[in-house]
Amino acid sequence: MKIVEKSKELNALISGYKKDGLIVGFVPTMGALHKGHLSLVDEASKQSDVVIVSIFVNPNQFNNPNDLDKYPRTIDQDREMLEQTKCAILYYPSVEEVYPEEDKRIFDFGQLDKVMEGQFRPGHFNGVAQVVSRFFDLINPDKAFFGEKDFQQLAIIKKMTKLLGYEIKIVPCAIIRESDGLAMSSRNMLLTDEYRSEAPIIAQKLFESKNLLSTKNIKEVINFVTDEINKSGILEVEYFEIVDGDTLQPVDNWGDSDFVVGCIAVFADKVRLIDNLIYKKLA
Incomplete structure (x- = not known):
């Protein structure tokens, strides 16, 4: 594995790969790697040269x-983990390398970034689009791999790819969970022992709620998940919404969409955890 910090060196390497007709797969991360990230690298290695x-x-x-x-x-830990995978290049740039000039671009995602995460983290997805598009320009991958845990982010990336006309295949990858069900996240390492022991309740209640679809309406399922998690006494649901998986707009009835997803954000003290569950997805 080669570690590259400068864009010029990266461009030279990628030009060689492209000249040889190789398929380039890209996995963007913010470090603090875990098995979820490594699963993306593994999938990329299966679909790319x-x-x-x-x-x-x-x-x-x-x-x-x-x-x-x-x-x-x-x-240091991240590098060691990647050396055990089929990662060819670790691109580890400085802020100045990624943003030689201030990025003032404002993206119009319609309603995609106005709900859920966008409502509670204003400007977040615009920043995501800035950095991912910057990396797409630098790397020009054939495929890019993103985890489904960040479900709204995935929708934003797909939209941005279309808006900017990139011919890059966006590959969604399934959520990787700990043995107790907690969705793997770099933020998990910030949890104290007390909160870490309670955090799996999030996934438990999401999975339990899937058994209620035949007897409960959407509002009742939302109330069930929210109330059950809040009962823990130390976890606090910021939002739980059941939405159309493409538009991210709330659905009122199970039959209103062929793609129904429940998305949740929960505070464990000051650590914010997100998760989601696909209730229905028709091919």
Whole structure:
């Protein structure tokens, strides 16, 4: 695995790959890697000839400066983990390398970024689009791999790819969970033992709610999940919404959409955890 910090060196390597007709797969990350990230790298290696992984904590997507400061940075451990995979290049740029000039672009995602995460984290998805499009320009991958845990982000990336006319295949990858069901996240390492022991309730109640579809309406399922998680006494649901998986707009009835997803954000003290569950998806 080669570690690259400069865009010019990266471009030269990628030009060689492209000249040889190789398929380039890209996995963007913010580091603090875990098995969920490694599953993306594994999938990329199956679908690509060359895998490039970026580690970059993007300041433009943090609306809270404290979150940016607290975000875990574990580059030495990350490098060791990637060396055990089929990653060919670790791209580890500085802020100045990614943003040689201030990125003032404003993206119009319609209603996609106005709900759920967008409602509680204003500007977050614009920052995500800025950095991902910047990486797409630098790397020009054939395929890019994103986890379904960040369900709304995935929808935003798909929309951005269309808006900017990239001929890049966006590949969604399934959520990877801990043995107790908690969705893997870099933020999990910030949880105290007390909160870590309670956090699996989020996934437990989501999975339990899937058994209620034949007897409960959407509002009742939302209330069930919210109330059951809040009963823990230390977890606090910020939102739980059941939406159309393409538009991310709320659905009122199970029959209103062929693609129905429940998306949730929960505070475990000051650590914010997100998860989701697909209730219905017709091919």
